[in-house]
Every structure is written in C-alpha cells, then in structure tokens.
Amino acid sequence: MAKVKTGFVLWFTGLSGSGKTTLSLEVERRLKKMGIPHVQRLDGDVVRKELTKDLGFSKEDRDENIRRVGFVAKLLSDNGIPTLCAFISPYKDVRHEVRQRCSNFVEIFVYCPLEILIERDPKGLYKKALSGEIKGFTGIDDPYEPPENPEITIDTSVESIDDGTEKIIFYITEKKLIEA
Ligand SMILES: Nc1ncnc2c1ncn2[C@@H]1O[C@H](COP(=O)(O)OP(=O)(O)OP(=O)(O)O)[C@@H](O)[C@H]1O
Ligand SMILES: [Mg+2]
Structure with a gap:
C-alpha cells in the first residue's frame, strides 16, 4: 500500500485536447489502485459550471478562474490531499502565483502539436474556432504561454x-511526495 507523505498539487496545463483530463483521470486511478484513498481532481469543465460559472474567457476572467482554483487546491493540499488540477491555464504569471501559494506544486506541461490537436478535436471545438464560430480560442486566436x-x-x-x-507517478515517488 502506498502512502501520501505530504499533500501536493499536480497542475496540468496545455491546449484543449492535449490530454489534461485524460492523464489526470489515469493518475487518479493509479493512485487509488496503489491504496491512496483520497485524491481530489479539479477539472476546467466542471469547475467552470460550478465554482466559476460567472466567469468568461477574457484574460482577466481566465486569470480569476485559475486564482480561485489555486485557492481551493491550496486548501486541499495543505490538508494532505493529492490534488490534480486540469486547466488550460494559458497565462504563466497566474500559474506562477498559484505555484507560490501552494506547497509542493508540480507543473505538468501537457504538450501536443496543433496539427494533431486539430485532427483529434474530441469536442469539435477546433473546427468551430477555425471557422470563426468561436472567438478567443486558446491556440487559435488567443495566446498560450508555455511553461x-x-x-x-x-x-x-x-x-x-x-x-x-508512469512518468508522473515516477516523479512524485522520486520526490517522496508518495511512498511506495
Ligand atoms: N498519449 C495520450 N495522452 C493523453 N490523451 C491522448 C493521448 N493520445 C490520444 N489522446 C486523446 O486525446 C484526447 C485528449 O482529450 P482531453 O479531454 O483529455 O484533453 P484536455 O487537455 O482535457 O482538453 P480540454 O482543455 O478541452 O479539457 C482524448 O480523446 C484522448 O483519448
Ligand atoms: Mg479537459
């Protein structure tokens, strides 16, 4: 049975469709399988319907979205809960702010070339962004600042x-955030 040595935040950042949700779900599954009972995921799609449904996609609102999530991630991780956050989080300053607030902040850059994201397009959003039906879409006509x-x-x-x-589990084991 693995044990959590200290709370931590796994922060997944990257373009839409890069795999943040997919990887965070898989890491959660792995941690639970290793015998770690409490793991909290915070995911952009869910958070934006609940905690931050008043916010849009301007730079100010995107930053505020991330600030609120960072606040919750700090509360959880300070109480020893591994907290997995999957957000495009395109702006590096606010990611840095969250990093400063949280102990044991692990930034995971989920990268994928744009051509492949456009092919994947699991939510059909790139098609809409490329045709102009959606405006201000990160990676198409809105910035993404890579870590x-x-x-x-x-x-x-x-x-x-x-x-x-496996790469993520290896990292948190090696950094002694969890103990195998
Ligand atoms: N190696 C891989 N790692 C992660 N996802 C992959 C990989 N190969 C293919 N995929 C696929 O890519 C898609 C990634 O979608 P996912 O919803 O995880 O992206 P996301 O980064 O959470 O996007 P969004 O910001 O829109 O929520 C899924 O359909 C997944 O099956
Ligand atoms: Mg997602």
Whole structure:
C-alpha cells in the first residue's frame, strides 16, 4: 500500500485536447489502485459550471478562474490531499502565483502539436474556432504561454497515456511526495 507523505498539487496545463483530463483521470486511478484513498481532481469543465460559472474567457476572467482554483487546491493540499488540477491555464504569471501559494506544486506541461490537436478535436471545438464560430480560442486566436520550467513535460503525440501516467507517478515517488 502506498502512502501520501505530504499533500501536493499536480497542475496540468496545455491546449484543449492535449490530454489534461485524460492523464489526470489515469493518475487518479493509479493512485487509488496503489491504496491512496483520497485524491481530489479539479477539472476546467466542471469547475467552470460550478465554482466559476460567472466567469468568461477574457484574460482577466481566465486569470480569476485559475486564482480561485489555486485557492481551493491550496486548501486541499495543505490538508494532505493529492490534488490534480486540469486547466488550460494559458497565462504563466497566474500559474506562477498559484505555484507560490501552494506547497509542493508540480507543473505538468501537457504538450501536443496543433496539427494533431486539430485532427483529434474530441469536442469539435477546433473546427468551430477555425471557422470563426468561436472567438478567443486558446491556440487559435488567443495566446498560450508555455511553461518555461515545468517539472514534467509530456508530449502526448509521442508518449502513450500509460507512458505519461508512469512518468508522473515516477516523479512524485522520486520526490517522496508518495511512498511506495
Ligand atoms: N498519449 C495520450 N495522452 C493523453 N490523451 C491522448 C493521448 N493520445 C490520444 N489522446 C486523446 O486525446 C484526447 C485528449 O482529450 P482531453 O479531454 O483529455 O484533453 P484536455 O487537455 O482535457 O482538453 P480540454 O482543455 O478541452 O479539457 C482524448 O480523446 C484522448 O483519448
Ligand atoms: Mg479537459
């Protein structure tokens, strides 16, 4: 049975469709299988319908979205809960702010080349953004500032879901955030 040594935040950032939700679900599944009972996921799609449904997609609102999530992630992780946050979180300053607030913040850059994201398009959003039906879509006509020094980078066009998950579990084990 694995044990959590200290609370931590796994922060998944990357373009829509890069694999943030997929990887965070898989890491959650792995942690539970290892015998860690309490794991909390915070996911953009859910959070925006509940905690931040008043916010839109301007830079100010995107930053505020991330600030609120960062606040919740801090509360949870300070109480020893592994907290997995999957948000596009395109702006590096506010990601840095959250990093400063949370102990044991692990930034995971979920990368995938745009051509492949456009092919994947699991939610049909790239099609809409490219045709102009949606405006201000990150990666198409809104900025994404990639992390400069992420703890982990996963290129999901090359690394399988299992490879990516394994890389994250290896990192948190090696950093002694969990004990095998
Ligand atoms: N190696 C891989 N790792 C992760 N996802 C992959 C990989 N290969 C293919 N995929 C697929 O890519 C898609 C990623 O979608 P997912 O919803 O996880 O993206 P997201 O980053 O959460 O996007 P959004 O920001 O819109 O919520 C899924 O359909 C997943 O099955
Ligand atoms: Mg997602």
